[in-house]
Amino acid sequence: MIPACPLASLPRGEALRLDVDPPIAVFHTDDGDLFAIDDTCTHQDASLADGWLEGCEVECPLHASRFDLRTGMVDAPPAKRPVRTHQVVVEDDVIYVVPSDAPPNLPPGVTVKGQA
Amino acid sequence: MNTVCVVGASLAGLLTARALRDQGYEGRLVVIGEERHRPYDRPPLSKDFLKGVIGEADLALEDDGEDPRIEWRLGVAATGLDAVSRRITLSDGTSLVVDGIVIATGAAARTLPRTEGLRGVHTLRTLDDAHALRAELESAGRLVVIGGGFIGAEVAATARELGLGVTLVESGPAPLAGVVGLTMAQAIAALHEQRGVRLIAGARVTEVTATERAGSLRADGVRLEDGTHLPADVVVVGIGAVPNTAWLRGSGVELGDGVLCDEGGGTSVPGIVAVGDCAAWWDPAQGRHHRIEHWTGARQRAAVAAATLLSGGTARPAPPRPAYIWSDQFDMKIQFIGRADEADTVTVEEGDPADGRFLAVYRQADRPVAVLGVNQVRLFTRWRRQLETMPVQAG
């Protein structure tokens, strides 16, 4: 489990980028739900934490593909592949992310450090 | 409707075909495309694909497991249309009678007169164009780009990153001035110059010079009106695009600068819609037909065009959103939304243009009408949202 931040420091409607490798974005939706996905868009090197959060979806800040935070599924091009999702746990008012062990769907040209 | 034919197998055609299925159309769906390729994405052709960072497979627009039940007819062009009988004639001599038609034939790069057949002179619109240009850039030393629109500026940046000496010739006061306005265009121009592009603005090209090599003529430079000769191994002509509507002449479908459409993509002929770079939709805010030649234009309008076709024109389209444009040049993510020509002021509200990281807001009186971001992705997104959700004002 990766500690993200105290629950109180991530207000609703906001996102936080965790500098792990590859980076993870944690979202607090307007309805009060918490979600974590890989921060890097599956199309190109954009940070989804910089995107636009609406309901349970985040819109990529570059080319506006939308990802469902619950499933990682993408709605329309240019992105084609889903983004990897992670589990979120809140314990003692601290947000933790349980990183997925599925392989990430990083965009072409972006690699995890230490791997080809 | 039993048969719908989409003419043009690229972004607008694919997205409209998908939207037809999403909106419940169950009949036969034929997509005709002049290029032999399955739909692919064009923006990387002047950026990462030209640079060699990504390959052909990365350009595919279709999802792996996707099956919208499309009959593809690729490598054939529509050559004519009879709007009364709804017969489309094709370049392979066959024809097709259909019920509904989606015109999505896009645009073609405008060429420079008297350069036909000259080796070393390129335009960039298709995958084949990009392959040809990339092959030449690999061995070339000097590139001259004619035209400072988005494609010209992107090719200049990519070639510079590949190590070529690059000169960009622009007839207006600065590249991109037509879109982002003069002040900000000059700021972006300075960033190009910082990164090694030689810019010549306010200059007209009179000819592309050539020498005979191995039995054919090959470009060796560009001559300007004032007599200056710019030597070049490769010349890229980026002087805009013309809508692919020649096949519609005499068809009864009304044409202007593109296929003239109403606010929902309906053409002058019922049962025929047009979408994407070939289509000039009526823009109520501007009170004129307006052709949008940007990616998100096709994406936002595909579902509207499909609804118009399926409803017989009774679907009420949502008001058009201001055009959002993106471009990558060097390390700069450039994002723009709105209309700079409506503004009377432009102010930098974040960062400093000299650092290549800033956000500028264009205003008419106090009302923001456009926003430019250079490497300000997060802040720009917030502004874009604000402009997209602002009530449209009649102009």
Ligand SMILES: Cc1cc2nc3c(=O)[nH]c(=O)nc-3n(C[C@H](O)[C@H](O)[C@H](O)COP(=O)(O)OP(=O)(O)OC[C@H]3O[C@@H](n4cnc5c(N)ncnc54)[C@H](O)[C@@H]3O)c2cc1C
């Ligand atoms: C190099 C390049 C870089 C770009 N970069 C950006 C960018 O960074 N940002 C941005 O917003 N936009 C960019 N664009 C613009 C964007 O790609 C277009 O807006 C988009 O491709 C429009 O899609 P379309 O389907 O309407 O037309 P097109 O993509 O032009 O497709 C039309 C298709 O129809 C086919 N066709 C034409 N005539 C016929 C016929 N008679 N019969 C059958 N088929 C026919 C053509 O062969 C073509 O495949 C770029 C374009 C290019 C060329």
Ligand code: FES
């Ligand atoms: S980088 Fe996210 S859609 Fe292109």
